[in-house]
Amino acid sequence: MADPMRIRATMAGDKVEVRVLMSHEMETGQRKDAKGNLVPAHYIQNVTATHNGKVVLTAEWGPAISKNPFLSFKFGGGKAGEKVVVTWTDNKGDKRTDEATIS
Amino acid sequence: MNNRRRKLLKGSSGAAVMALAASAGLFRPGSAWAQAWNxxxxxxxxxxxxxxxxxxxxxxxxxxxxxxxxxxxxxxxxxxxxxxxxxxxxxxxxxxxxxxxxxxxxxxxxxxxxxxxxxxxxxxxxxxxxxxxxxxxxxxxxxxxxxxxxxxxxxx
CATH class of the missing domain: 2.60.40.2470 (SoxY domain)
Known part of the structure; x- marks a missing residue:
């Protein structure tokens, strides 16, 4: 199981600004190790963010997203004290879900 | 009579294997993740x-x-x-x-x-x-x- 995500959700006017920092190696599958063997690809493919059970953003990612991915977006209709839940799934089927309270 | 029972058993076990194979095909690791990835x-x-x-x-x-x-x-x-x-x-x-x-x-x-x-x-x-x-x-x-x-x- 991967390390937890760091999620910040703050009110910015009437919108909620969500910033997520995930911990993932995001291996492209193009790189070679010291012996010249290809390092197998290992990267996050799907990211879903929900607020009160409603999906506020879905992302499909390829290996060109940087290591330890950062993602930021804004959505309307949230209030302080409510929760934002973020889930990612990678190409090996690993999953991680974390949540943050809007402040 | 006995012979018929054998046949029936054979047939049903075959169907069970088929069903297993079908479900295995449906739930391959690739498609087990419900989300779409283009x-x-x-x-x-x-x-x-x-x-x-x-x-x-x-x-x-x-x-x-x-x-x-x-x-x-x-x-x-x-x-x-x-x-x-x-x-x-x-x-x-x-x-x-x-x-x-x-x-x-x-x-x-x-x-x-x-x-x-x-x-x-x-x-x-x-x-x-x-x-x-x-x-x-x-x-x-x-x-x-x-x-x-x-x-x-x-x-x-």
């Missing part, structure tokens, strides 16, 4: 291939699509990008780096209520044109910007 799009090598894989006929350049990024990236492994759209009914957005091995970096579905403005960090192998593709009201629009890279982010 494999063809991520394998596209050019902007036009990508448009095809997304089922888009053509895309027109628009000033309402904005790419916010440094003009010169010192480290190609981590280039910050913000893509935004001022077009009404923006449904989806994607970021592309033309000279990467596969052009598509990431794509986002924007439900109503969410701002068409997403920030991420991407890898760039070399100086390249970067394209933000936006789907709004069923049509595709894009913006192009050149980003210079001094140290590439792909390769060891």
């Amino acid at each position: 494999k063809a799009a991520f394998e596209a090598k050019t902007f036009n291939d990508l448009l095809k894989s997304m089922g888009a006929g053509a895309s027109s350049e628009s000033k309402d699509v904005v790419i916010n990024s440094p003009d010169i990236a010192e480290n190609g492994a981590v280039v910050p990008f913000t893509i935004s759209s001022r077009l009404a009914k923006t449904e989806a957005m994607a970021l592309l780096v033309e000279k990467n091995p596969n052009v598509l970096v990431g794509s986002y579905a924007i439900p109503g209520g969410t701002e068409a403005n997403v920030t991420m960090r991407a890898k760039m192998g070399q100086t390249s044109n970067v394209i933000a593709l936006v789907k709004a009201d069923g049509k595709y629009y894009h913006a192009i910007k050149e980003v210079k890279v001094t140290i590439g982010g792909c390769g060891g």
